[in-house]
Amino acid sequence: MSSRVHSHYQRTVSDSAISGRETRQRRPCAPEPLLRYREGTPISSRRYDHLWERIGTHLPWVATRNISTHWLRHTTLTWVERHFGHAIAHAYAGHTDNHHHHHDSTSVYTRAQLPEIAAALAALVSETHPLAEKPFEPGVTP
Numbered sequence: 001m002s003s004r005v006h007s008h009y010q011r012t013v014s015d016s017a018i019s020g021r022e023t024r025q026r027r028p029c030a031p032e033p034l035l036r037y038r039e040g041t042p043i044s045s046r047r048y049d050h051l052w053e054r055i056g057t058h059l060p061w062v063a064t065r066n067i068s069t070h071w072l073r074h075t076t077l078t079w080v081e082r083h084f085g086h087a088i089a090h091a092y093a094g095h096t097d098n099h100h101h102h103h104d105s106t107s108v109y110t111r112a113q114l115p116e117i118a119a120a121l122a123a124l125v126s127e128t129h130p131l132a133e134k135p136f137e138p139g140v141t142p
Contacts, residue, residue: 076124084120088112092120 033042048069056063065071073093081089091112118131 079124080120083123084116086110088116088120091117 035043037043052062052068056067061067077089077093080092084092087110114131115133118129119134122129122132
């Protein structure tokens with residue numbers, strides 16, 4: 001996996017979009033790695049691979065189904081897209097319009113807003129989020 005692609009998987013929505021830093025600074029922040037060693041160094045792609053191998057030795061179903069960081073990201077984004085739509089999944093993934101590979105007219109007019117992204121996160125983790133417009137209600141999907 002390329003370092004550019006892997007660094008994409010190390011991000012979290014709360015690291016950029018949900019934290020509200022864009023709102024305060026009025027410009028997107030550079031993504032930061034989510035998981036780090038104790039001394040602060042970001043975990044490398046080799047370390048992620050090794051962690052999934054170790055998990056697979058203890059939980060055979062993880063190895064059988066090829067569960068990985070990429071699989072978790074794909075599954076999460078698929079869930080967000082199915083429940084909240086393409087624009088919110090696109091933003092939840094941390095994609096910006098600058099990195100959007102295909103500019104169609106629909107994507108120009110259907111940009112997700114921060115409260116919508118926060119609502120998706122709240123629904124995914126079954127907790128409230130201060131930036132979501134409506135409070136999370138267990139068992140209720142938008």
